[in-house]
Amino acid sequence: MDRRDFLATGAVSTAGTLFFPGNLLAEETKISNKQKLVQPLSFKMDGEWKEFELYIDVHTHEPAPGFKYHTLAFNDMIPGPEIRVNAGDKVRVKFINKTDLNHTIHWHGVYVPWRMDGVPFVTQLPVMPKNEFIYEFVAEPEGTHFYHCHWGTLMHMQAGMFGSLIVENPNDSIKKKFPYEREYTLVYSSHDTNYIREEMNSMLERMKQRSYLMKEGRFNSEQWAVFDNKEQFAASLENGYQPPYVNNRRSNSDLPQANWFTVNGKSYPSTPYLFIKSGENIRIRLINAGAETHHLHLHGHDFWMVADDGVPLEHPFKRNTVPLTPGKTFDIIVEGKNRGIWTFHDHDTRKVTNNGLYPGGNLLALVYEDLPADELIISKHSGNPMYNSNAGMGDMKKMDTTKNDNMGAMNKMMFGEDKLPKIALDE
Numbered sequence: 001m002d003r004r005d006f007l008a009t010g011a012v013s014t015a016g017t018l019f020f021p022g023n024l025l026a027e028e029t030k031i032s033n034k035q036k037l038v039q040p041l042s043f044k045m046d047g048e049w050k051e052f053e054l055y056i057d058v059h060t061h062e063p064a065p066g067f068k069y070h071t072l073a074f075n076d077m078i079p080g081p082e083i084r085v086n087a088g089d090k091v092r093v094k095f096i097n098k099t100d101l102n103h104t105i106h107w108h109g110v111y112v113p114w115r116m117d118g119v120p121f122v123t124q125l126p127v128m129p130k131n132e133f134i135y136e137f138v139a140e141p142e143g144t145h146f147y148h149c150h151w152g153t154l155m156h157m158q159a160g161m162f163g164s165l166i167v168e169n170p171n172d173s174i175k176k177k178f179p180y181e182r183e184y185t186l187v188y189s190s191h192d193t194n195y196i197r198e199e200m201n202s203m204l205e206r207m208k209q210r211s212y213l214m215k216e217g218r219f220n221s222e223q224w225a226v227f228d229n230k231e232q233f234a235a236s237l238e239n240g241y242q243p244p245y246v247n248n249r250r251s252n253s254d255l256p257q258a259n260w261f262t263v264n265g266k267s268y269p270s271t272p273y274l275f276i277k278s279g280e281n282i283r284i285r286l287i288n289a290g291a292e293t294h295h296l297h298l299h300g301h302d303f304w305m306v307a308d309d310g311v312p313l314e315h316p317f318k319r320n321t322v323p324l325t326p327g328k329t330f331d332i333i334v335e336g337k338n339r340g341i342w343t344f345h346d347h348d349t350r351k352v353t354n355n356g357l358y359p360g361g362n363l364l365a366l367v368y369e370d371l372p373a374d375e376l377i378i379s380k381h382s383g384n385p386m387y388n389s390n391a392g393m394g395d396m397k398k399m400d401t402t403k404n405d406n407m408g409a410m411n412k413m414m415f416g417e418d419k420l421p422k423i424a425l426d427e
Contacts, residue, residue: 024063036272041081055096063267070200072159078265079187080163085139093135102126109145112137142169143310144285144329178333183283189290192256242313261351261361268363280336288324297321307331342366
């Protein structure tokens, strides 16, 4: 092959850092891609109960190469591991709080007993630092759901405290209508990394100075107070107590303004590939665990809308764009009818950037595994003269694009080092 024939085995981009691995269809690429998909949470049986364990701790997260910040994560991953059970299963989740903050878990879309719903001061007291709590429920209804922290939600969900919860039906009507073997779970979120960094650094600094000591199940008086009734609350106000929402002087401009957008905790170019073959159906479970709507559009295809908030649709219908609102889940079926490498992206252009720089964010690729090698050649159809440059391609040929340590060199070649959005990890 002529060295000017630029393959998808090298790179693809409209503006810069977007490089495919050394071989997009190689087995090592597919193995690496699995790490970008949601990871299953193992369980053990205790009689009729499926027992899972979730813990929360401070985590260092890297949504894209070279960009790291402190955050919170279930089981050291964002999103948290996927809990997958069958409808009717008895589920027991041991939740361990390893942080110096309070947390709960809410099971979004699941018919749990109300004491298991994870709403602080309504269904339970928060799970305090270095404590644990047992959640028990029967898995119903079937479908695509998720779990997330319900304490300090504005911060904690942005920071990464969410994960998918799939309740399978052995007699799934969707699988009968659209037989499939492969499926993907995509969890979307949005993040103000400056806000997260400020809040996390403040928390870490407080952790260095002191621990949040709790006595008799009550919060530290510097932060919160717990009252048994409204009369106690009114009396405390008369004695000078100020609720935390009075002391909070944040203006609207101080509230989070998302600048990073992720799928399964990653931003392009680290987002996962969705592999498919001609004639194959794949199921994609879409979950919005963030606070902004994502208008998801698939190039070159329509897809079948088959489930809404986990409920199978009696009459599936076709779309090529779907608005995924906060807290919403949809299931779609993609039919492998148009061989190629296709973009699946957020049509809100702000959400396909990393800190304002395009391309980034919620950009994914639908990749046909049976695409012939000669169809991978893209340079002859590219308007970017760098792709046709002998010198430029020579530089690229020397790079092993499967290794992260070469991403910096590629970024510098494409962008210029000073143009990369970087925020140092605060220690």
